[in-house]
Ligand SMILES: CC/C=C\C/C=C\C[C@@H](O)/C=C/C=C/C=C\[C@@H](O)CCCC(=O)O
C-alpha cells in the first residue's frame with residue numbers, strides 16, 4: 001500500500017495527528033524547560049514552560065499548542081510579549097492555544113515560547129490524593145498519567161507522539177514531600193521563594209514524546225535494588241516493592257542482549273497507590289506500577305519499543321504495544337522457556353477474544369490500525385493493539401524463519417528508527433526491505449485483513465500447549481460435570497497448578513457460557529478461590545461468580561472494583577455487576593459513592609460503561 005492508498009482505504013492521514021491541534025509539519029518542539037509549583041491546597045499546578053520551537057517553514061509566525069482546562073496567564077516569545085487566544089473546547093482534544101509571534105522566523109530558526117499558566121483541579125492527567133487516600137495517611141500525594149493525550153492538561157505543548165524533545169524541570173513541593181519525574185534526578189534545594197518548600201530538579205536528555213512526561217510527589221522513600229535501579233513508594237510498601245522487583249537488573253540485561261543498549265541511564269520503579277489506572281506505565285527512567293503488578297518485563301521492554309521507537313500517532317499504537325508484548329515474551333523465553341512464551345501467547349489470544357467480544361466483532365476499533373478521527377484514545381484502548389499486534393508479529397516469525405530470525409528484524413527495526421516516530425507503513429516498508437529475500441512470503445500475508453479489518457485475525461497461530469494442557473483438562477472437566485460429578489474435584493486440582501495456570505484455567509471458563517451456580521459454589525468450597533490475593537486470579541474468579549449469578553460474590557466484586565482502580569479490573573467488574581439485573585442499582589450506587597475519589601479517567605470511562613449521565617449524577 002502507498003501513503004495515498006492507505007489514506008483513502010483507512011481514512012488515516014499520515015501528515016497530521018487526529019488527536020492533536022498542533023501541526024508537526026510547520027514547527028517542532030526541541031526542548032521544554034519547566035517550572036512547576038505544586039499547590040496541594042488548591043489541587044493545581046502553577047506552571048511556567050519555555051518551549052524551544054524550530055520553524056519548519058519560512059515566514060513562520062503562528063503556532064498552535066494543545067491545552068486542556070488550562071488558565072493561561074501570559075505568553076512571551078524570546079522574552080517579548082506574544083498575542084494568544086484559546087479556541088473552542090473540543091470533547092477530548094481540549095482547547096487549541098493559538099500563539100502569534102511578534103516576529104517571523106525562517107525555516108530552521110528557533111524561538112523560545114514561554115507560557116505561564118495554571119492547571120485545573122480536574123486536569124485529566126492528574127490525580128490529587130488526600131492524606132486519607134494514602135498508605136501513610138499523613139501527607140497528600142499527586143501523580144500524573146499523560147498517555148495518550150492528557151499531557152496538555154498539565155503542560156501546554158505539542159501533545160503528539162510524532163514530536164520528540166528533551167526536558168529540564170524544577171518542581172517546588174512542600175518540604176515533607178519528595179518529587180520524582182520521568183528523568184534523571186539533578187539535585188534539590190530549598191525553594192528561595194518559600195523556605196517551607198523544596199525544589200527538585202530533573203534532566204531528560206533523551207528526546208521523547210510529551211506523553212512520557214510524568215511527575216509524582218508524596219511522602220516517598222526509595223531503596224537501591226541494582227546498579228541503575230531504585231524502587232520508590234510510600235515507606236509502608238518500599239521493602240515489599242524492593243523484594244518484588246529484585247529481578248529488574250536481570251531483565252534489563254536480557255532485554256539489552258535482545259534489543260541493544262539501554263539508553264535512558266537510570267531505570268527506577270515507582271509503586272503507586274492502588275487508584276493508578278494502569279498496571280504499569282513506561283515513563284522513561286521511572287516506570288510507574290500499581291501494587292497489583294508483579295512483573296515489569298513489559299515496561300522494561302518499552303524502553304526500546306514505544307519510548308525509543310514511538311508510534312507516530314495513536315492510530316499506530318500497535319507498533320508500541322505489539323512489539324513490546326513480543327519483546328516482553330522474548331524476555332520470558334530467555335528467563336523461563338520457549339514453552340512459557342507459548343503459554344503466555346495462548347493467554348494473550350484469549351484477552352484479544354475478550355476485547356473483540358466487548359467491542360463487537362464488526363467494530364472498527366478492533367482493527368489493528370483503526371482510524372481515530374473523532375475517537376478519544378481512551379475510548380479506543382483495549383487489548384487489541386497488544387494482542388493482535390503480538391499475533392501478527394508471531395505469525396510473521398513463523399513464516400519468516402523462527403524466533404531468532406525475527407528477533408533480528410525487531411532489533412534492526414529498533415536501531416533504524418531509534419529516537420524517531422513511525423507509522424505502520426514505515427514499519428512495513430522496513431520489514432520488506434529487511435526480508436528482501438523473502439518478499440514472496442510477505443506478499444502472501446493478507447495485510448488488509450490483519451491491519452484494516454475488524455474482529456479476530458485472519459490466521460490463528462498454533463501455539464505449543466504443554467503448559468496449557470492441564471488448564472484445558474481441568475476446565476473441560478468442570479464444564480462437562482453434572483451435579484453428581486462435583487465430588488470428584490479435589491483441592492490438589494489447583495494446588496498443583498502455577499498461578500499462571502490458574503489464571504488460564506479461569507480464563508478458559510470465562511470464554512464459555514456461565515457455569516451453574518452449584519458448580520461455582522462447589523469450586524469455592526474445594527479450591528477456596530476467595531482467599532487468593534493475586535489480582536489476576538481474583539479478578540477472573542469474581543467475574544465468573546457474578547456471571548453465574550452468585551449474589552454473595554457481588555460485594556466482593558464491587559470491593560475489588562473500588563479498593564484498587566486499575567481499569568483492566570475495575571471496568572469489567574463494574575460492567576459484570578451492572579449486567580446482573582438484580583444488582584444494577586447497587587453497581588451504580590457503589591460507583592457514585594466512590595466516584596469523587598477515583599482517577600478522573602477511570603471515573604469518566606466507568607460512567608460511560610454504566611451509562612451514567614455525568615451532568616446529572618451526584619458525586620457523593
Ligand atoms: C488503538 C488504540 C489507540 C490509542 C490508545 C492509546 C492510549 C490509550 C490511553 O487510554 C492510555 C493508555 C495507557 C496505557 C498504559 C499502560 C498499559 O500498557 C497498561 C495495560 C493495561 C493494564 O495492564 O493495566
Ligand SMILES: [Zn+2]
Pocket residue numbers: 298302320321324
Ligand atoms: Zn505497554
